[in-house]
Amino acid sequence: MKHHALVVALASALAAAHPLHAQESDQGPIVVGAVSSLTGPGASDASTLAARMYFDAVNAAGGIQGRRIEYRVIDDQMHPTKAQQAATLLAGDPRVIALAGGSSVLECAVNQQRYATAGLFNLPGAGVDPACFSSTHIAPVNTGPYVATATALTFAHTVLRHERICVVSPALPGMTEAFEKTVKDWTQRSKAPAPSLDVYRLEDPLPPLVQRVAARQCQVIVYTGPGGPAIGWVLASRQVMPKVPVVMLTSAYTSQAAKALANAGDGLYAMAEFDPWSSGSLQIMGWRRLLIARQIEPSSLSQGGHIAAQVLVNTLQGMHGPIHRASVSQALETMAPWRSGMMDQPFKVGTNGQHQLNRSALPMKLEAGRWRIAHARWISD
Template sequence: MKFKISMAMVTGLLAACVGNAAYAADPKCGASTGTAAAGEPIVIGGIVSVTGPDNFSSSGLAAAAYFKCLNANGGVNGRPVKYQLEDDAWNPEQSSQVAVKLIRDQKAVALVGNMSFVDCGANQGIYEKEDIMVIAGVGVPRDCFFQKNYAPTNAGPRVSNTKAVMDVAQSYPGKIKRVVCIAPNIPNLGEWSCTGAVAWIKKQGGDGKIITFDPGSLDATSVVLEAMAFKPDVISVGTPKGLAVPIFAAAEEQGLADKVHFTGPASLYNLDFPRAIGKYWDGKVTVDMELKAADAATPDMQNWLAVMEKYGQASDPRDTFSQAGYLAARVTAETLMKMDAAKIDRRSVTAALRNIKRFESDMWCSPWYVGDGSRHNANHAGPVSLVKDGKLVPKQVCIESEDPELDDVHAYEKTIGIAK
């Protein structure tokens, strides 16, 4: 039996809905004055992908909700944020057009909450030329983690894949020697997202194989059979949820749950994922988490939910990408509030954002920063979860990714006093 899938499924990335999780009654934003800001607006932009294969805008919607909350509570020392969210429609040319609109026409001082497959590659040139900082919610392709003016609050698929494989290998000492990582052949994403896990297992004396496929015509059975031909101990399904489900169905048909350990990156950290793959996989799949559990009753988690409840739309996702957008907006707002409101402009904001060297939140496992390095991947530690009893059950340990590509990041962190 062969499983086919459409291109639209490539965008079935994480939707870790938290349902009826508790949230604080009164969200806290900015100075929490309860008085609306009425001064001269500060323009901040954001680029997401709304129209096209799928609506990929969760991060930007959360940033918009946070800025509404901020404006209702005094804004940035009296000045409201005018947040302009633009749709790039998954189109590099349109992404460049809206970037020019926000930066040159609207005079945005920063971009915040970005979430796009094409933004990073299409707009690196203008970000550097105009020296404007992007505090992105979600970076996906490699380009998002390898430029001076782009700092995502998420970890990214490469780090995420690596951590999940590490957890399984460390849970079964000496038994994990061969790893297969499966990913869609999207430029600067598919193979790159798997290379960290493969490099790590090779460093442990093992071996690895990367299998990429056309996301528009997935033959899940063929992919699974190709993976099994390598005789793996672990298969990492490094795909969005929509692509992963048929792969797990094909693996179930082959009876693989007791033969191979399965893992996935944070794109599978979706509270509906265990139901989607079925009871067969109970206790058999490890899924990475780029941030802490979406339904954790910690202060920042509750505040994020409260912000979304009061200032977001009911249709706005409450997922990990939403958490990332909330963090991006909050980091930016709290940085601006330390500045002289009368002197806020792009140059001063860029300098202030680059000066972030230790921002802490109970959503992250370690301090987040921007700094003046040539690239940014500050989020590289987090827990993993196990599919168990129809749920994703988090382990209470933060795992530090040992992806060799992070060596320069770790070296930079030592220069700013963040020890790992």
């Protein structure tokens, strides 16, 4: 009953904010797609589950122009061929008007040209590979690991006031060069001492890496890997460097990481890419209750999926003519800057890749097993 009440409440709020046509349309459903890494090491369905939750609420309120949203998610299994096949299937279906809410570790690089050729826009809830942030038809709502790494370096240097910064980065496919460039560019901009950068394979044993990094006498460590490996790094490195602060990216900002690292000591941070899901704001509290009712863990990933769905729905609700791929793409390209209560800056899809993307993160600190805001201001790159 609680779950039903929450869905009805959100649906009513959506209907009040955007009056929808209740009549059934003979045009069939509005099909929205997503290519997402749902299986494989470190995979997650949180982003697409949250997007589906939002689309379900819109459907409960009457849909868009009387048409329900059909959400079609395809698992790329973290494999380039699977990602290519998924995008080909979605782009080849004229009923698919856009993609939204996906969270893939590699599909942007594989599919960016395919989306551009098909005139199909993709709004990932969590863009990961570098191509996500430099493509004409892909516009992620999240900050992403590269900008987040730069904000983590700024936090370590200007807020924590450390000079000897060590960056530890797993060698993830297609991402190592982007992290190297991020560290180099940040050093040039900040005129700070150049951080060291240790790249390692996830299958490598951690003790030799810990010893190598410890020999650098780091004052602070920025770890760029996903949540699971980040937990592994902290637990392994704490035995040798118990007092050295570790700044992780948003993938470590989860309740599971908080639980796993509760006894790891002070000085653990994570860069939240959206308004903290643990905050007490009314918007966050209502969103979090709905996620819990659906048994979706509150996290930056689930925030990203929710926000990506919001961006697309907001665009669709502003359209007065026919809704099809070309009209939706035009509406996205000409959208006004859109502000979410969960983002620091307005978001905008632009023409020819001139997108206005999320470039901020808020430092969180783990205290007594709970994430708390560590700095009063967002850090932007």
